[in-house]
Amino acid sequence: xxxxxxKSLAGRSSALLGSTTATRNLSLVSSQVSPHTAKWMQxxxxxxxxxxxxxxxxxxxxxxxxxxxxxxxxxxxxxIEFICLDLKEPAVCKYCxxxxxxDHHH
Numbered sequence: 001x002x003x004x005x006x007k008s009l010a011g012r013s014s015a016l017l018g019s020t021t022a023t024r025n026l027s028l029v030s031s032q033v034s035p036h037t038a039k040w041m042q043x044x045x046x047x048x049x050x051x052x053x054x055x056x057x058x059x060x061x062x063x064x065x066x067x068x069x070x071x072x073x074x075x076x077x078x079x080i081e082f083i084c085l086d087l088k089e090p091a092v093c094k095y096c097x098x099x100x101x102x103d104h105h106h
Contacts, residue, residue: 053096053097053098054097056098056099057099058090058099059101060100060101060102060103061085061100061101061102062103064084064085065082065085066082066083066085066100067081067082067083068080068081068093068096070093070098078095081093081094081095083100085100085101085102086102
């Protein structure tokens with residue numbers, strides 16, 4: 001019974017991948033990205049999300065590794081990201097854009 005169900009599902013997924021309907025749906029998504037991005041660019045009185053993030057100064061960390069969770073509240077944060085701070089320039093979290101630098105005590 002389970003093998004019949006798996007074969008049926010596999011047949012449907014391969015049919016969808018080869019169909020023009022799946023391609024048409026993907027083109028609808030890419031056409032919606034441009035107007036969404038343009039929304040941030042047209043209003044010059046408001047700052048973009050990246051401009052707001054860049055206003056936060058780099059966070060100093062004593063060790064060589066920073067652990068970023070985005071927020072102290074787990075519901076508002078992101079998966080934990082361990083960031084190596086060996087370079088001279090600030091390291092950036094790939095999820096939230098916060099910057100981290102190593103705090104040298106020389």
